Amino acid sequence: MEKLSLTPADHALIEQALAVLKNNFDDGTYHHTVGCALRTSTGQTYQGVNCDGIHGSCAEYVTMGMAISAGARTFDTIVAAHDHSLHGVVAPCGNCRQMLFSYCPDIKVIVNDEQGHLVKVAARDLLPFAWQPIVVD
Template sequence: MERYQLTDHDKRLIEIGLDVLKKNFDDGIYNHTVGCAVLCKNGNMYKGVNCDGIHGSCAEYITIGSAISAGEREFETIVAVHDKHLNCVIPPCGNCRQMLYEYCPDIKVIVNDEKGQLIKVKARDLLPFAWEPVIC
């Protein structure tokens, strides 16, 4: 698995994610609001938070959905954040890993490595042996 160093754009993504989290934090029954930011290859950035409920949607889904709704199709880097997590960064859940794999397998995802250092890895590397649609 190739690992990438963070850039200034990546640090800005974390700040944007934390800002949207701060503005929208919900300490209601779920108490797990997550912020997210994505950088597109053209330089545009989008942000979002998770929406909880019986069939809630993760912040990554909301953020990628916002970008796609705006016409974006080429993604560079994504990060999910919460101010109580190590380095304020949360790794994507299994559902989000699958979604990222299907929509943008080469997007870089900011995560903490085994030593607690922030790095980027490709979404495809977060989900080995991922399900892929059968093309006949």
């Protein structure tokens, strides 16, 4: 797994994810507890928070949906955040890892590595042996 160092733009992305959460934090009625920021390959950024409910929607799903709804199709980097997490960053859950793998397996995901350092890794590296559609010839 290739681990990439963060750039100033990546640190700004973390701040955007923390800001959208701070501006929308709701630990009661809606349980908005995770913020997310996504940067497209053109540099456009999108932010979102998780939505609680029977099935719920993670912040990564909400943010990816916003970007796709706005016409984005190529993605560079994504981060999920909570201000009580190490470096403010939380790793994507299994569902989000599969979604990222399906939509953009090469998107870089900001996570804390095994030593607690911030790094970027490809989504495909977060989900070895990911489910893929069966192609029948």
